[in-house]
Amino acid sequence: MSGALLSTRGLSKRFDGLQAVTEVDFDLARGEVRALIGPNGAGKTTLVGMICGRVAPSAGTILFDGEDITGLPAHRRIRRGMAYTFQITSVFAGLSVHENVALAARRRLTGAVRVDAAVSEALARVGLSDRSEEEAGNLSYGHQRLLEIAMGLVQAPRLLILDEPTQGLSDGEIEGFKALIREVREQAAILLIEHNMHVVMELADRVTVLNFGTVLAEGTPAQIHENRAVQAAYLGTG
Amino acid sequence: MSIETRRVLALHGGLVALLIGLHFVLPAYHHGNLARIMVLASYAIGYNILFGYTGLLSLGHALFFAAGMYGMALTIQHAGFTPAPGLLSGIVAGALISGALALLALRTTGVAFMIVTLMFAQAGYLTILYFGEYTRGDEGFVIQTAQRVLWGIDLSDPANRYFAALSLFAICLGLSLWLVRAPFGRVLVAIRENEERVRMLGYDIYAHKLGAMVISGTMAAASGAVYGLLFGYAGASFASVQYSIFPLLWVLLGGAGTVLGPFIGTLFMFYLIDLSSGITSAYMLIAGVTLVALTLFAPQGLAGEVRRRIWKGLP
Ligand SMILES: Nc1ncnc2c1ncn2[C@@H]1O[C@H](COP(=O)(O)OP(=O)(O)OP(=O)(O)O)[C@@H](O)[C@H]1O
Ligand SMILES: [Mg+2]
Numbered sequence: 001m002s003g004a005l006l007s008t009r010g011l012s013k014r015f016d017g018l019q020a021v022t023e024v025d026f027d028l029a030r031g032e033v034r035a036l037i038g039p040n041g042a043g044k045t046t047l048v049g050m051i052c053g054r055v056a057p058s059a060g061t062i063l064f065d066g067e068d069i070t071g072l073p074a075h076r077r078i079r080r081g082m083a084y085t086f087q088i089t090s091v092f093a094g095l096s097v098h099e100n101v102a103l104a105a106r107r108r109l110t111g112a113v114r115v116d117a118a119v120s121e122a123l124a125r126v127g128l129s130d131r132s133e134e135e136a137g138n139l140s141y142g143h144q145r146l147l148e149i150a151m152g153l154v155q156a157p158r159l160l161i162l163d164e165p166t167q168g169l170s171d172g173e174i175e176g177f178k179a180l181i182r183e184v185r186e187q188a189a190i191l192l193i194e195h196n197m198h199v200v201m202e203l204a205d206r207v208t209v210l211n212f213g214t215v216l217a218e219g220t221p222a223q224i225h226e227n228r229a230v231q232a233a234y235l236g237t238g
Numbered sequence: 239m240s241i242e243t244r245r246v247l248a249l250h251g252g253l254v255a256l257l258i259g260l261h262f263v264l265p266a267y268h269h270g271n272l273a274r275i276m277v278l279a280s281y282a283i284g285y286n287i288l289f290g291y292t293g294l295l296s297l298g299h300a301l302f303f304a305a306g307m308y309g310m311a312l313t314i315q316h317a318g319f320t321p322a323p324g325l326l327s328g329i330v331a332g333a334l335i336s337g338a339l340a341l342l343a344l345r346t347t348g349v350a351f352m353i354v355t356l357m358f359a360q361a362g363y364l365t366i367l368y369f370g371e372y373t374r375g376d377e378g379f380v381i382q383t384a385q386r387v388l389w390g391i392d393l394s395d396p397a398n399r400y401f402a403a404l405s406l407f408a409i410c411l412g413l414s415l416w417l418v419r420a421p422f423g424r425v426l427v428a429i430r431e432n433e434e435r436v437r438m439l440g441y442d443i444y445a446h447k448l449g450a451m452v453i454s455g456t457m458a459a460a461s462g463a464v465y466g467l468l469f470g471y472a473g474a475s476f477a478s479v480q481y482s483i484f485p486l487l488w489v490l491l492g493g494a495g496t497v498l499g500p501f502i503g504t505l506f507m508f509y510l511i512d513l514s515s516g517i518t519s520a521y522m523l524i525a526g527v528t529l530v531a532l533t534l535f536a537p538q539g540l541a542g543e544v545r546r547r548i549w550k551g552l553p
Contacts, residue, residue, distance in 0.1 A: 075440050107440045
């Protein structure tokens with residue numbers, strides 16, 4: 001199939017009285033790494049929430065792989081190949097690290113052997129292999145973020161949505177994360193909400209800037225870096 | 239087979255073996271008690287699947303217990319069924335009613351879910367009273383010894399009764415153990431822990447809760463049907479609120495979300511009341527104080543404490 005993997009048209013969300021997202025037209029190509037940036041409260045989490053089905057849009061349509069998914073419940077969108085990691089880490093705190101990832105894996109894999117292999121691979125990719133039997137709630141915040149990413153990876157998604165994945169990671173872990181995304185992009189398109197501009201500049205093919213719920217600019221990292229409006233709104237250097 | 243799996247099988251199989259052994263040594267009084275406890279524990283095991291593993295607190299399980307009991311007793315009494323089809327109709331009645339209630343109640347969560355299940359169970363209780371002509375209401379009716387012969391086995395005989403109760407218990411225990419280690423059961427636990435996360439892993443929450451409620455309700459119904467058959471009586475009190483609260487207490491005491499907890503809790507509470515009522519007429523006070531102490535010092539229940547302190551992998 002040709003065309004975009006993901007498209008939104010006129011996507012809007014109103015929380016009683018507050019217009020969080022306004023008429024967003026957004027296209028994401030297959031294999032693309034797209035960064036979504038914008039000031040706090042710009043509507044980034046709300047926008048991806050509508051895309052993956054956590055938030056019901058007030059208006060607009062969402063196409064995934066050419067099909068209208070606007071009316072589908074979240075779990076059916078995930079089954080079509082989206083994976084979502086939460087901005088506020090949302091792992092199963094009382095379960096082991098292994099079981100957290102296994103739950104994500106079992107949706108598409110059957111048989112303990114295959115599941116265990118996929119879990120081991122995902123944990124190795126994020127560098128948590130030696131933590132596999134620990135209770136997830138006991139992990140540091142940064143490690144919980146990595147666990148979230150492992151839970152996303154093990155689903156073998158076509159579109160991986162990451163909401164501020166590097167928040168709380170150490171510099172070394174951020175380097176590891178960048179290397180990981182360069183690998184993952186071979187298999188999946190990535191939509192990355194990110195505040196760390198170094199990460200955005202290095203990883204993204206294109207950047208979309210959201211401000212007050214509307215798309216302020218879109219372009220390559222270099223173009224965005226040069227864009228005066230973006231600097232004024234976001235980088236604070238205008 | 240992993241070492242962990244072997245230990246789990248040894249523990250739960252060991253309990254069943256112990257219960258077989260107890261048949262030969264227990265005095266008649268305790269032997270009869272244990273038969274009753276095993277049936278009630280099966281009811282609690284069913285309750286635990288919904289409450290302990292899925293995290294849904296129902297206050298209406300007496301509806302399912304009674305559906306099984308009356309599905310069995312009414313067909314035997316009025317349709318001339320023999321025990322085997324009688325049991326089957328009790329189980330089917332429980333499955334249908336728990337499925338129907340799930341369709342309605344699962345639209346709600348939390349306190350609303352508790353209230354909806356409570357209201358429907360109360361409606362069930364009133365229905366039994368309303369059709370007093372057939373059910374004989376609160377007074378209930380006796381199932382004659384002659385009507386309780388299953389495949390040539392007289393279930394009113396204490397030894398037969400004990401082994402029938404043990405069979406039910408072993409089946410429920412085994413099913414529960416298998417379920418919570420199977421992928422479906424793992425998802426139930428995950429729903430209890432963090433429902434929104436499970437949804438965003440692509441699982442259909444509603445379908446899983448529906449499945450849990452039907453399995454739970456059907457086990458409760460099987461227990462109700464067997465109870466009526468073994469003890470030869472069906473009465474509306476088994477559909478009352480009290481019988482919805484009992485499994486909650488048993489499971490909390492024994493350890494919610496543990497496979498052995500329901501049995502331990504039922505055994506403990508049965509003998510707590512039995513022993514304290516032998517000492518004083520204020521036995522409910524003793525029982526109450528013990529329960530409060532347990533919730534203070536073992537908030538996860540008895541088996542829950544074992545899991546917390548000794549064996550983390552206890553299913
Ligand atoms: N469930 C909700 N109910 C009401 N208002 C909400 C809700 N969720 C988000 N909002 C509001 O919508 C706006 C956009 O929020 P959103 O979380 O999408 O921003 P964001 O760009 O992800 O911000 P951040 O960078 O801080 O994560 C904010 O003003 C927020 O307060
Ligand atoms: Mg956000």
